Amino acid sequence: MSLLDDKxxxxxxxxxxxxxVFLMIMGIMIVSLLEEGTTFEGAIPVLxxxxxxxxxxxxxxxxxxxxxxxxVTDEEIIKEYKFIGRSKKVVNFNKVASVNIRRTFFNRIFGxxxxxxxxxxxxxxxxxxxxxxxxxxxxxxxxxxxxxxxxGLNYTSEKEExxxxxxxxxxxxxxxxxxxxNSSSSILISLGSIVxxxxxxxxxxxxxxxxxxxxVVSMAVTMISLIIRYYNFRVYRLGDTIYLSHGAIQLxxxxxxxxKINAVKIxxxxxARMLGKASIEVEVVGLNTEGSTPVLCILTSMENxxxxxxxxxxxxxxxxxxxxxxxxxxxxxxxKAFLGSATxxxxxxxxxxxxxxxxxxxxxxxxxxxxxxxxxxxxxIVLAIVYFGLAHLAFxxxxxxxxxxxxxxxxxxxxxxxxxIQYDRVQSSDVSSMPMPRRLxxxxxxxxxxxxxxxxxxxxxxxxRDMLDKVSDIVLERLxxxxxDYRKLI
Numbered sequence: 001m002s003l004l005d006d007k008x009x010x011x012x013x014x015x016x017x018x019x020x021v022f023l024m025i026m027g028i029m030i031v032s033l034l035e036e037g038t039t040f041e042g043a044i045p046v047l048x049x050x051x052x053x054x055x056x057x058x059x060x061x062x063x064x065x066x067x068x069x070x071x072v073t074d075e076e077i078i079k080e081y082k083f084i085g086r087s088k089k090v091v092n093f094n095k096v097a098s099v100n101i102r103r104t105f106f107n108r109i110f111g112x113x114x115x116x117x118x119x120x121x122x123x124x125x126x127x128x129x130x131x132x133x134x135x136x137x138x139x140x141x142x143x144x145x146x147x148x149x150x151x152g153l154n155y156t157s158e159k160e161e162x163x164x165x166x167x168x169x170x171x172x173x174x175x176x177x178x179x180x181x182n183s184s185s186s187i188l189i190s191l192g193s194i195v196x197x198x199x200x201x202x203x204x205x206x207x208x209x210x211x212x213x214x215x216v217v218s219m220a221v222t223m224i225s226l227i228i229r230y231y232n233f234r235v236y237r238l239g240d241t242i243y244l245s246h247g248a249i250q251l252x253x254x255x256x257x258x259x260k261i262n263a264v265k266i267x268x269x270x271x272a273r274m275l276g277k278a279s280i281e282v283e284v285v286g287l288n289t290e291g292s293t294p295v296l297c298i299l300t301s302m303e304n305x306x307x308x309x310x311x312x313x314x315x316x317x318x319x320x321x322x323x324x325x326x327x328x329x330x331x332x333x334x335x336k337a338f339l340g341s342a343t344x345x346x347x348x349x350x351x352x353x354x355x356x357x358x359x360x361x362x363x364x365x366x367x368x369x370x371x372x373x374x375x376x377x378x379x380x381i382v383l384a385i386v387y388f389g390l391a392h393l394a395f396x397x398x399x400x401x402x403x404x405x406x407x408x409x410x411x412x413x414x415x416x417x418x419x420x421i422q423y424d425r426v427q428s429s430d431v432s433s434m435p436m437p438r439r440l441x442x443x444x445x446x447x448x449x450x451x452x453x454x455x456x457x458x459x460x461x462x463x464x465r466d467m468l469d470k471v472s473d474i475v476l477e478r479l480x481x482x483x484x485d486y487r488k489l490i
Contacts, residue, residue, distance in 0.1 A: 398461025
């Protein structure tokens with residue numbers, strides 16, 4: 001007899017979790033409401049009010065838990081809620097993109113797991129359609145039965161440790177991914193914040209320095225969270241299903257069908273390229289990853305990246321390097337740099353004018369007008385060099401190529417992203433150009449796809465318009481000759 005034959009409820013510990021979170025919020029509110037030096041007698045009204053709210057919330061959590069049921073039929077997963085109002089959420093298995101298990105901090109304390117059911121939708125893409133909490137062993141069994149209904153695979157959670165990762169990732173790889181997996185611009189901004197913090201503290205501008213320190217701390221927290229999130233990373237494929245597992249504190253176990261992937265992106269940040277490494281992200285509609293794009297491969301060598309593509313997503317293999325932008329494409333990029341420099345020059349002139357009109361601030365910090373003007377001019381020169389340097393990098397980094405079943409769009413300036421897209425996954429393509437590139441016969445294409453974060457657009461560099469127009473032509477041709485595979489969009 002299947003565990004899914006009868007109705008079931010969330011594990012009762014969800015009541016404790018919800019009450020604990022509420023008490024934490026109320027505790028913060030009490031601290032903010034009570035003024036310094038408030039006596040116990042003066043705090044009694046606030047404490048009584050909090051106590052009443054706590055009791056009401058606890059009563060609500062208990063009743064809501066008792067009135068929420070889940071059950072599964074041969075074709076649907078159903079959530080029923082009968083309390084103040086009534087609601088019934090029904091998810092057909094044909095619409096399910098993935099069934100995942102997540103173990104939060106509370107889950108690990110209480111020995112439970114959260115089962116997440118995600119659907120193919122660009123609306124609320126990061127939120128599971130249905131989620132429920134069960135004891136760990138029971139959650140694994142329920143996930144297996146749901147997966148059997150979806151995938152038809154003879155797979156169980158007990159066998160999970162048997163299957164080794166396609167590539168063995170070390171803890172060093174997880175740490176490296178956390179440190180260098182973020183965008184290069186955010187890392188450079190944090191490094192710049194450290195430099196400016198030292199300068200501001202030198203001139204006794206501690207308040208501004210503290211604000212910059214907060215940005216550095218924020219970046220450090222992001223890096224540490226990435227390390228913890230992708231610790232013990234594993235990826236493997238069984239049949240037409242891909243399995244991912246990772247996490248040090250909160251454990252993530254994810255599975256999805258290959259035909260749910262809408263794009264494969266090989267990401268190489270500036271610092272990753274220096275080390276000859278890359279990571280892989282996949283756009284999977286309905287795969288909940290808490291506000292981030294699913295990672296198929298953390299930062300590793302290009303040899304391992306190629307191995308994962310060959311063995312896990314061979315349909316997205318693209319051996320051709322891609323075509324560089326034509327030489328005349330340098331002009332639009334240079335025009336962007338010129339406009340950026342002109343705008344910066346205008347702002348610099350306004351700042352210099354303001355300093356000459358009001359020198360009190362400079363006198364307060366004992367800075368001469370000549371030094372201040374020189375600093376502004378130096379900043380303008382540096383920014384102008386940066387603009388034209390970025391234009392040069394953008395001209396060299398963007399690539400485009402058309403294949404038989406897939407096409408390539410490489411974009412990015414400091415960080416390069418190589419997106420491999422199947423024609424049958426394109427929702428729409430928009431080829432457009434501004435006056436200057438249009439006179440040169442150039443245009444840019446915006447490819448619209450469904451992604452794990454909702455709708456996504458991938459923009460190319462400047463290429464000949466006739467070549468970019470072929471994307472929509474090929475899609476229409478595949479529809480006409482029967483090569484178009486509608487199953488890739490399910």
